[in-house]
Amino acid sequence: MTVYADNAATTKVSDTAIAAMLPILKDNYGNPSSIHHVGQEALKILDGARAKIASLLGAEPKEIYFTSGGTEADNWAITSAATNGAKEGKKHLISTTIEHHAVLHALKRLEKNGFEVTLLEVDSNGLVTPEQVKAAIRPDTALVTIMFANNEIGTVEPIAEIGAVCREAGVPFHTDAVQAVGHIPVNVKEQNIDMLSLAAHKFHGAKGVGVLYYSKKLKLNIFQEGGAQERGKRGGTENVAGIVGLAAALEESVANISENAAKVTVLRDKLIAGLTKIERSRLNGDPIKRLPGNVNVCFEGIEGESLLLMLDMQGICASSGSACTSGSLDPSHVLLAIGLPHEIAHGSLRLSLSEYTTEAEIDYILEHVAPIVERLRSMSPVWAKIVNK
Amino acid sequence: MAYSEKVMDHFKNPRNVGVIEDASGVAEVGNAKCGDIMKMYLKIDGNETITDVKFNTFGCGAAIATSSMATELIKGRSVADALKLTNSAVVEALEGLPPVKIHCSVLAEQAVKSAVSDYYRKRGLTPPPEAIIDEHASEHVYEAEEAALAAAKAEG
Numbered sequence: 001m002t003v004y005a006d007n008a009a010t011t012k013v014s015d016t017a018i019a020a021m022l023p024i025l026k027d028n029y030g031n032p033s034s035i036h037h038v039g040q041e042a043l044k045i046l047d048g049a050r051a052k053i054a055s056l057l058g059a060e061p062k063e064i065y066f067t068s069g070g071t072e073a074d075n076w077a078i079t080s081a082a083t084n085g086a087k088e089g090k091k092h093l094i095s096t097t098i099e100h101h102a103v104l105h106a107l108k109r110l111e112k113n114g115f116e117v118t119l120l121e122v123d124s125n126g127l128v129t130p131e132q133v134k135a136a137i138r139p140d141t142a143l144v145t146i147m148f149a150n151n152e153i154g155t156v157e158p159i160a161e162i163g164a165v166c167r168e169a170g171v172p173f174h175t176d177a178v179q180a181v182g183h184i185p186v187n188v189k190e191q192n193i194d195m196l197s198l199a200a201h202k203f204h205g206a207k208g209v210g211v212l213y214y215s216k217k218l219k220l221n222i223f224q225e226g227g228a229q230e231r232g233k234r235g236g237t238e239n240v241a242g243i244v245g246l247a248a249a250l251e252e253s254v255a256n257i258s259e260n261a262a263k264v265t266v267l268r269d270k271l272i273a274g275l276t277k278i279e280r281s282r283l284n285g286d287p288i289k290r291l292p293g294n295v296n297v298c299f300e301g302i303e304g305e306s307l308l309l310m311l312d313m314q315g316i317c318a319s320s321g322s323a324c325t326s327g328s329l330d331p332s333h334v335l336l337a338i339g340l341p342h343e344i345a346h347g348s349l350r351l352s353l354s355e356y357t358t359e360a361e362i363d364y365i366l367e368h369v370a371p372i373v374e375r376l377r378s379m380s381p382v383w384a385k386i387v388n389k
Numbered sequence: 390m391a392y393s394e395k396v397m398d399h400f401k402n403p404r405n406v407g408v409i410e411d412a413s414g415v416a417e418v419g420n421a422k423c424g425d426i427m428k429m430y431l432k433i434d435g436n437e438t439i440t441d442v443k444f445n446t447f448g449c450g451a452a453i454a455t456s457s458m459a460t461e462l463i464k465g466r467s468v469a470d471a472l473k474l475t476n477s478a479v480v481e482a483l484e485g486l487p488p489v490k491i492h493c494s495v496l497a498e499q500a501v502k503s504a505v506s507d508y509y510r511k512r513g514l515t516p517p518p519e520a521i522i523d524e525h526a527s528e529h530v531y532e533a534e535e536a537a538l539a540a541a542k543a544e545g
Contacts, residue, residue, distance in 0.1 A: 303424055305449035309400060322424060322449070331424065343421030379406045381428040382421055382447040 001315045003361045007202075007293055008151050008179060008352035009319060013245070014204035020248035021206065024241035031237055033229065042240055049247035056254050057196070057213055058187035065212040065220070065230045066243050070178035072223075073197030073212035074102040076234075077174045078145055080214070080221040081195065082110050085142020085172075094136050094144045094171075096120045096128050097337040098153075102197075103145055103176055104333075115142075125286035126155035126338050130165045137169045144173045148180035148196075152321055152334040152350060153285030154294025156184060163192025172218055178202055178210075182253030183291055184261065188213055200246035203253045204354075209242030260355040264292040267353055267362050271295050274366040275349075278373055280386065284335060284348065293353040296321075298340065301383030302347045302376040310372045311349075316365055321348040343382065392450055393484040399454035404461050407443040414508030418499045418524070423531055425452040425493060429460075429500035433508055437468045444500070451490035455497035458482050463501055468508070472519045474501050489538065492530040499527060 004012070030042035047061070054061040067073045082093060095107055097119045111117045120132050133144060144166050149156045159175055166173035174195035180186055182203025188196055194217070199210040214220045226235030253260070272295055276283055280300040299307070304322030311318050321332030322345070330336075331345035340348075351365065377383040392400070409415075409430035419426040425448035432441035442464050446456040458479050463471040476494035480486050486494060499522045506516040523529075 301447065303448050303452070306400070306453060309397075309450045313401065342424075346421070346424040379403065379445050379453070380447040381417060381426050381445040384445065 001364070003316045003364055005351040005353060005357065005361070005365060006317045006319050007354040007357075008154075008350065010201045010207065011204045011354055012356065013201075013206055014249055014252060016252045017200075017205050017245040017249040021241040021245040024244050028240070032240065033227065033237065045244060046238055046240055049243050052247045053211060053250060056250050057181075058189035059213050060216065062231065063188075063213055063216050065214060065233060066238055067197075067210045067212050067223075067234070068208055068239075069201075069210040070100075070176065070197050070199035071102040073199075073210050074100070074145075074174075074176050075106045076212050076220075076223045077195040077197060077214060078103065078106045078143065079110070080223075081143040081145075081172045081174060081218070082115055083221055084219050086115070088142075090140045090142035091115045092138050092141045093117045094120065094133065094141060094146075096122055096146055096157075098122050098126055098150055098155075098334045099145070099147050100151055100176055100178070103147070107145075120146075122155075122337055124339050125289075126150055126153050126284075126334070127286060127289065128157055128162075130158055130161040133162050134165045134169070137165070137171055141169070141171050144171055145195075146173075146175060148175045148177035148186065149184065149291050150285065150334060151179045152332055153296045153338065154179075154291040154352075155285045156180070156289045156291060159193065160191040163194075166194075167192050172215075179291060182250060183257070183293065185257060188215075194218055200242065200249060203249050205246040205249035206242045209239050209246050211246070256355070261292040264353050264355055264357065267357055267359060268292060268295055270359070271351060271353070271362050271365065272297070274362075275369060278370055281373075284338060284340070291352075293357075295351040295353070296348060298335075298344050298348045299373050299377075300344055300347060301380045301386050302373060304346055304348050306376055307347070307349055307372060310376070311368065314368045314372075316368060319350045319352075321350065322346045392454070392487070395482075395484040396451060396454040396486065399457040399483065400450045403444075403453055403457040405443050405457065405464065406445070408445065409441060409443050412443075412504075414504040414506070414511060416500055416503030416507050418503055418522075419448070419452075419496050419527060421447065423492075423528065424448060425496055425527075427452065427456050427496050427500040429456075429504040431463075431471075431504045431508060433468060439463050439466055439468065439471055448493065449490070451486055451493040452496065454483055455479050455486070455493045456500065459497035459501055468505055471501055471505055472517065474498055489534045492527045492534060495527040495530045499524075 030038035032043035181198040194215040196213040201207040223234045284296040304320030335345035412430040413433040414431040417428040428445045430443045444456045476498040479494045506520040509516040
């Protein structure tokens with residue numbers, strides 16, 4: 001039995017997206033830049049997808065730029081806004097301590113190149129406030145970039161309010177909405193967003209395709225040379241099938257957003273309630289302002305990678321913020337930012353659900369987590385110290 | 390990063406897990422901040438033979454597997470043999486470890502040596518030089534692993 005509970009890492013491609021993509025691969029394989037009818041047909045399809053995506057996000061088609069995914073969109077938006085700010089002598093950037101590395105590392109690189117970066121601290125639930133943003137904005141601030149929802153702990157930030165603060169101050173505002181789009185309502189117009197990143201594979205599209213929404217009011221720099229694609233800003237033949245799949249997956253997700261969110265939230269809360277019954281466990285992230293599918297719990301006295309390996313032996317796919325699973329040797333910067341000590345951050349478990357998750361799967365997870373935690377604790381000297389205190 | 394079958398075997402079925410109440414030597418190495426702690430218990434008879442060994446470990450798959458393998462390699466052997474245990478012998482017996490997990494094997498070697506040191510101290514004796522560990526050795530390896538990761542990142 002496989003229980004896939006790692007939808008924040010990636011999702012399965014929906015039948016709708018596959019059905020949309022297959023004819024492009026098989027029949028409409030033209031290059032949208034070609035002058036002949038096969039190419040022109042592909043261009044029409046591409047334009048259709050762009051228009052659909054724009055309308056689903058509250059944007060205009062000319063504000064939609066296709067990318068290879070969320071990471072590229074983040075890098076592009078941040079670098080472009082920073083470079084343009086610098087031209088006016090503005091070299092200050094604002095973000096938070098809990099951003100994805102696509103944002104944090106892009107900022108770090110700019111810092112090395114003479115920019116000043118303010119990373120706002122979050123509270124113990126992972127929230128940043130519009131007031132914090134307002135207080136941090138300076139006359140030389142070139143960009144505010146704050147994620148819509150956190151990928152690890154699921155906390156949803158007050159994006160519309162932050163956007164309003166930025167707009168009032170005349171500072172461009174970018175949001176990494178990779179975890180939010182398709183799961184909670186996102187509308188760039190209503191939420192005062194100037195730039196937004198998204199990735200198709202987080203809402204049942206394919207990997208390797210994403211979008212940068214970039215307001216027409218702002219100047220976008222060229223990302224890569226080599227062609228007139230994406231209004232001359234990003235040369236290279238478009239991933240037409242991937243883009244069409246993205247549009248179809250987004251349309252389906254947005255059409256069912258309330259229904260899916262309601263269903264997934266019930267499963268999420270059942271899972272949280274069951275897991276936090278385990279002795280010395282805690283929920284990470286805001287209990288209310290939270291992505292419908294995100295569960296993140298810490299168990300004291302155990303280490304996350306061992307937990308993941310044992311869950312995998314039972315067919316359960318999950319993730320952790322422990323050092324061993326983060327691809328680095330430190331535990332998750334997000335868990336440290338919300339104030340968890342290192343040793344507790346090592347024992348985190350993230351389960352991320354989707355509308356395909358069933359209640360039977362939740363029961364299966366609940367049935368297996370407690371005995372595994374118990375087994376790991378029974379051989380943990382850290383746990384022995386906790387219980388002997 | 391993938392673990393060898395041998396590592397997974399020792400992770401799934403760790404040998405010698407537990408506590409020895411009247412141990413001849415006990416030691417705890419590592420720190421929770423880095424995410425690995427090993428506690429090793431030795432029972433040593435009058436002939437300086439390790440008749441029993443148990444461990445408790447907080448850590449990743451590799452930390453549990455290296456602890457388990459280290460106990461297997463020293464059980465029934467002499468104290469002198471146990472002091473010859475190296476981290477590379479543990480890695481070899483496990484049919485390899487991912488590069489970022491080598492520090493776990495260093496910790497396993499240290500747990501054994503520290504427990505032997507404790508055995509000497511408990512009897513009012515000075516431990517032999519080979520039983521004295523650099524407490525920061527696994528951290529140094531860990532830092533080297535981190536530096537290698539950073540270098541790989543900078544290259545990429």
